[in-house]
Amino acid sequence: MWRASIVRFAEHGSPSQALQRSAIEAGVGTAEVAFTRHGYVVHLGRSTLRMVAEAGERDNRYFDWASTHYEPHFMGEPDAPAWYAAFLDEFTADVGALTPAALIAACSQYRRQP
Known part of the structure; x- marks a missing residue:
C-alpha cells in the first residue's frame, strides 16, 4: 500500500x-x-509502445522510443511466449470474431462452480 x-x-x-x-x-x-x-499471468511488456508505434502516433512523446522498442519481453519468462500463443489459440477458438457480443457469449460459457 x-x-x-x-x-x-x-x-x-x-x-x-x-x-x-x-x-x-x-x-x-x-x-x-x-x-x-x-x-x-502472461505479461507481454511493451504493449503500449507497440500500439503507439503501430498507430503512427508521431505526436506522442514516446514515439521515437516506441518505434524501436515494441517487441514484447514477457518479463523474461522463457515459457511465456508459448503460454501466450496457447492462450490466443483458445481465445480465438472460443470467441471467434472479436466483438463485445462474442466476448460476452464466450465468457458466459464458463461459470464458477459452487
Whole structure:
C-alpha cells in the first residue's frame, strides 16, 4: 500500500524500480509472488509502445522510443511466449470474431462452480 514515505511509480521503462527500493529502505516487508513464472499471468511488456508505434502516433512523446522498442519481453519468462500463443489459440477458438457480443457469449460459457 502506498504511503507518503514511499516514492510513486516513475514514468519510464522500469516504473516500479524506485518504488520497490524506497519501500525496502522504509522497512516494508516483501514476498515473492511468482505469478508470471508460474503462468498465472502472461505479461507481454511493451504493449503500449507497440500500439503507439503501430498507430503512427508521431505526436506522442514516446514515439521515437516506441518505434524501436515494441517487441514484447514477457518479463523474461522463457515459457511465456508459448503460454501466450496457447492462450490466443483458445481465445480465438472460443470467441471467434472479436466483438463485445462474442466476448460476452464466450465468457458466459464458463461459470464458477459452487
